[in-house]
Amino acid sequence: MIYIPAGKDKTRKRSIETIPDPGLFHISLSTHRGAAAVPVVSIGQRVKKHQLIAQAGGAVSAQVHSPASGWVTDIGLYPQPDGSKRETVVIQNDFKETKEEVIPTYPGAFTSEEVIQAIADAGIVGAGGAQFPSHIKYRTGTNRIRTFIINGAECEPYLTADYSLMRQYHAQLLQAVALICNVIQPEQVVLAIEKNNKELVPIFEPYLQSLPVPLSILQLQGGYPQGSELQLIRSATGMELQRGIIPATAGVIVSNVGTLYAIYKALYEHTPAIERIITVSGNRTEVCGNYKVKIGTPISHILQTLGISVPHHKVQLILGGPMMGWTVDDHSVSVSKGTAGILLLEKRELHPYNCIRCGYCVDACPMRLMPFELAEAYENRNKSALKELKLTQCIECGLCEYVCPSDVPLLESFRLGKILTNLR
Ligand code: SF4
Ligand code: SF4
Structure with a gap:
């Protein structure tokens, strides 16, 4: 674990604003973990906001919905942040906001299976970056879940999307946590936040007794990569899991706060996963903040809306955090369900393999x-x-x-x- 200058002060205190919708959405069908989703719409077809446009393409996959009403203008291969080209549905926004109800209104009490099915129907995937389909995680089978960890440790420098979400939507977040507790029946819930975010503690303290199981707040020492799943499990439970082991088999489930907020939106506002909160920041921009943005919004639209120009020779644009994110030269790539930020950083040149064996x-x-x-x-x-x-x-x-x-x-x-x- 290493201390890295956080650079979060630029956006920590900023309330969440909304980026207006673009005229064209580029919605990739394979940003989630597992099989690509399969389109269920065709070119020229009219679509409503929330409408299913691609269905899960396998046992591990996720549904994809339209973030706006309009027309499908293309389905084809478009650039992705990793430099590849993958199948993408392009939707022309008609700005009429005509909606389709895709997440049913459940009766007051949901069965566990109804909750899990709604999460699957809503196309919710891990918002922390891994983008693993969430409904699979909550189908725990015979595994007894001892600890449910709420991941509020946003250890990548500059990013404050999760922090702003916890400040602004804590009640909604806890409503989703209570719902998931009824599904996975954990013995305890641990909310993990970083110690330097201790002002969040009084915000969550009123909820300590409100859940069906005890909730405690774990204040993590600063350091990177504190918020990664395996490090978090080690900090909260002392268990060292190998990568590839399903945490539920060890009695643990970890959910990012952004994922839980998406669950709240699906179950209580009947809204599928069509938007998320991102941070725009970095050491090469004065314009910064936390923003709600629709999935499929091209980066170029966000930059244009905020009046940010990117001189390529001086500035590196990163999708995600500076440690794990992708450097992106093509600004037509769009926001996915796992995009936590858009950072503009001073350009750093990497050199071909020239290791000096320093260790x-x-x-x-x-x-x-x-x-x-x-x-x-x-x-x-x-x-x-x-x-x-x-x-x-x-x-x-x-x-x-x-x-x-x-x-x-x-x-x-x-x-x-x-x-x-x-x-x-
Ligand atoms: S990127 Fe991989 S190899 Fe490098 S420090 Fe992280 S876990 Fe280790
Ligand atoms: S041994 Fe030193 S120079 Fe080589 S890759 Fe590791 S840190 Fe870099």
Whole structure:
């Protein structure tokens, strides 16, 4: 765990504002974990706001809905933040806001299965970045859940989307937590926040006795990557889980606050996952804040709305946080359900593999991997070495790259290495 200058003061106190909807939405069908969603609309078709436009493409997948009413103008391959091109539905907004009710109004008391089905119907995926379909997580089977961790630890520098959500929507958040408690029946609930956000404690204290099970607030020491699932489980329960182990099998479920807010919107406001809160910030922009934005909104629209220009030679635009996010040159890419921020940072040049074997990356790695050896293995396209060095255990936190004095592009090597070896 390493202390990284947070840079959050620029946006911490900013209330959540709304980015007006764009004229064109680019809604990717494969930003969630698992199989791509399959379109159920065709080019030229009229759609309503909330209408299902693509259905889950497999057991692990998610539904996709229209963020506005209008027309489908294209279904084709469009650029993604990772540089690939994937199937995307393009919707022309008619700004009429004609809605379709897709999430049914349940009677006062929901059965567990009704709640889980509504979460699936709403296309809710993890908002913390992993974008794993949430309904699967809450189908716990025979696993006894001891601890339900609410992840409010937003450890990436600059990002304050979760913080602003906790300040502004704490009552809604706790309503969703109570609902999920009825489904997964945990023995305890732990709200994990960072110690330097301790002003949130009095906001949540009135709720400590209001849930069906005891709620405690865990104040984490600052440091990165405190908010990653495995680190959080270690901090809250003392258990060290390997990456790839399903936490529910160890009696733990972790949900990000953004995911829980999406659950509130689905179950209490009958709204599928068509928007999220993002932070716009960075050391190369004076314009910053926390914003509600529709899924599928192109980055170019957000930049234009806020009057932000991006001189490519000086500024690096990152989708997500500076540690785990994607550097994006094509601003036609759009916001997904896992996009936590748009950052404008001073451009940093990474250099091809020129490791000086200092070992700093090894000391920094929270998963106890050998980052420089992994990078060398990728450089040599040595698949068996990548497997032996446990590339699958890499949580892509970016700490190794952050501490590297030679600016070796370690994170990119690991992401490409996982594609090369088909290990994710
Ligand atoms: S990105 Fe992977 S290898 Fe690098 S520090 Fe994080 S877990 Fe370790
Ligand atoms: S920190 Fe950078 S230079 Fe040092 S061993 Fe790791 S990859 Fe090599």
